[in-house]
Amino acid sequence: xxxxxxxxxxxxxxxxxxxxxxxxxxxxxxxxxxxxxxxxxxxxxxxxxxxxxxxxxxxxxxxxxxxxxxxxxxxxxxxxxxxxxxxxxxxxxxxxxxxxxxxxxxxxxxxxxxxxxxxxxxxxxxxxxxxxxxxxxxxxxxxxx
Numbered sequence: 001x002x003x004x005x006x007x008x009x010x011x012x013x014x015x016x017x018x019x020x021x022x023x024x025x026x027x028x029x030x031x032x033x034x035x036x037x038x039x040x041x042x043x044x045x046x047x048x049x050x051x052x053x054x055x056x057x058x059x060x061x062x063x064x065x066x067x068x069x070x071x072x073x074x075x076x077x078x079x080x081x082x083x084x085x086x087x088x089x090x091x092x093x094x095x096x097x098x099x100x101x102x103x104x105x106x107x108x109x110x111x112x113x114x115x116x117x118x119x120x121x122x123x124x125x126x127x128x129x130x131x132x133x134x135x136x137x138x139x140x141x142x143x144x145x
Contacts, residue, residue, distance in 0.1 A: 021038070024040065024043040030045065045136060046105050049101070049104075050140045051099060054086050066126070072119065090140050093138035111133070
């Protein structure tokens with residue numbers, strides 16, 4: 001009888017602890033915990049974007065003596081590419097050959113804005129725009145004329 005009471009108390013305690021497990025309950029977060037039942041505010045997000053261009057842009061840049069492009073997000077260099085390379089179709093996050101991919105931590109927000117500047121080797125701004133990166137996603141942005 002005494003053992004049965006101890007087992008019941010232990011089982012009830014374990015169930016109570018397991019049911020109130022704290023953690024990140026958002027599946028879009030990089031800290032998602034599927035066992036968590038109560039959100040503890042620890043959710044953080046990450047997103048990616050792939051920049052690319054096709055043959056027409058490549059030829060235009062080369063014709064204008066632009067040999068390399070430098071990609072900056074919020075004034076931080078994220079990559080560069082030779083303008084003689086280009087894509088014949090849109091990339092994805094697993095196939096970004098001849099493209100530039102940026103993965104960014106977004107902190108506790110699901111969407112975060114960035115300023116993109118694409119510059120020549122002479123620091124001439126060729127493209128300049130604002131864009132949003134969404135958590136748990138990967139977007140593509142084709143640079144056009």
